[in-house]
Amino acid sequence: MDQQPERRTEQRTGRRTDAATSGAAGSGRALSPADLIRSDILAMSAYHVPSSAGLVKLDAMENPYPLPEPLRAELGRRLAQAELNRYPQPDYGALKAAIRARLGVPDGFDVLLGNGSDELITMLSVATARPGAVVLAPLPAFVMYEVSARLAGSRFVGVPLTADFKLDAAATLAAIAEHRPAVVWLAYPNNPTGNCFDEAAIEAVLRAAPGLVVIDEAYQPFAQRSWMPRLPEFPNLAVLRTVSKLGLAGLRLGYLAAAEPWLAQLDKVRPPYNVNVLTDVAARFALDHLDVLDVQAARLRADRDALLTQLSALLAARPGCAVFPSQANFVLIRVPDSAATLQNLLAAGLLVKDVGRMHVLLRNCLRLTVGTPDENRQLVDALRASL
Ligand SMILES: Cc1ncc(COP(=O)(O)O)c(C=O)c1O
Structure with a gap:
């Protein structure tokens, strides 16, 4: 999914009160969406994707290249065999095993699957939104870190990058010390700036953060650098990836690698069967042809x-x-x-x-x-x- 500034939560006026809602209920008139929906959501704009017709x-x-024709034909045959009348295999065992084996997940680590990495961002945001929780990210960054944190009820703290888009290590460490964030998001490379932050600065963040540090490697196929092999070094590190930018944006499949105790908790907020059978079949097929x-x-x-x-x-x-x-x-x-x-x-x-x-x-x-x-x-x- 692309990022849209329009989707950011806006602090507008027009705040409604519970009294308005109870007034409507008391008067016996039917409640409207404006009576029932949270005021912060009423003030937001929906996700807007501009039409690309003819452009x-x-x-x-997105990757501009489709799969080669012979592979598409074979994929079509595999998809025709998928059991659409059945729910997906609940543990996604075969797909997870293929991801672990082919995409460099270290021994002893597993993955949690999401309907795009967007859904994993939502799950992390929901699971960590304890009262008073803070989510921290450098800015500018992928907008969904902030949107999801706010929707889940956490407070979002953004730390500006330097003018040349480097991580401001001193400011980030100071903000971590002050706000004690439950989650720190770092995209590596960062969207929309395109650069990878300094490794030593990220290490300092990993050591200082009291909570989870999620390194979002959506663009890893183009950076060819990864924190995935370093998962065993940092118990508070999680690595988020997607197959979208690799050429499979339409599948909607993301994965989060982290130590088992994190995944066990996050799995509780995963909607059942969140990855559909066609994605399961197509992703396993694509991983067989990763070359x-x-x-x-x-x-x-x-x-x-x-x-x-x-x-x-x-x-x-x-x-x-x-x-x-x-x-x-x-x-x-x-x-x-x-x-x-x-x-x-x-x-x-x-x-x-x-x-x-x-x-x-x-x-x-x-x-x-x-x-x-x-x-x-x-x-x-x-x-x-x-x-
Ligand atoms: C840094 C980053 N993370 C995550 C995503 C979401 O990817 P998806 O939901 O397609 O997996 C994007 C999309 O643009 C992104 O730029």
Whole structure:
């Protein structure tokens, strides 16, 4: 799932009181959603995904390459055998074993599965929302850390990154000491900035945090660095991953690796059968052919580096412009007017993400997903024309 600033909880006026609700009930009139729904939810905007019809879709960090045709045909045959009349196997034993074996989960560690890593973020948020609980993340970051924490009833503390998007280790450690967060979220690489935070700074966070530190490795196939092998070193470390960016965004499958005592508790808030049988079959099939997805990821890494070079040549010398380093499958750039550039790119048939209003550090920034070489060429040409 992509991140949308529109989805952030907004502190608006129009707060309603329980008296209003009880008044409605007392008067005998039927209660409306406005009477019943929590005021913070009434004040939110629903998740908005812009239409990509007819556009080159470079807004959501998807892999642009489908599975090769022979594999799709074989997958079709496997899916036809799936027992749609039955609930999924409740323990997802075969799928979990395939994930552990193929995706580098250390011996002695298991995974919890989610309907996308989004659902695992929700589960973690719900399970840790004790009265007064705090959730902490650097900002800007993936917006669902904050949205989920607030929806679950926790207090969210955001610690600004430095101007060049590094983790501000001193400020983060001070905030940890002050707020004693139940959960610290660190995306590695970070979305929407694209960089991996300094390893020593993360280690310091792991040692200082009184609660769980979740390292979200959604973009691991493009960074090729991971904290997964270090799970045995830190009892408060959990590693969150998804198959979305690898090329399987439509499956909706995420996994969380952590020590057993954490998973045992988190499993209690997992909705029953949260991963459907078609996802189970398709994910196991894809993991049997992981080499194909790995080749696609390698191609995207090379194309990202080529795109970074071209964007640097185009933007580096222009006033108000910048290109930021990326270890993900997207590139963050700054232009003089991100809203105007977005419109120009749309007019040229390209959909990217304007993150310019998400956070003050991101002013006039656009996030560009790496596409096929032809799509990347169209993007650079359209940017050149726009600027
Ligand atoms: C850092 C990060 N984590 C998690 C997600 C959610 O991924 P999904 O729900 O598709 O597994 C995203 C999506 O953009 C992301 O950027």
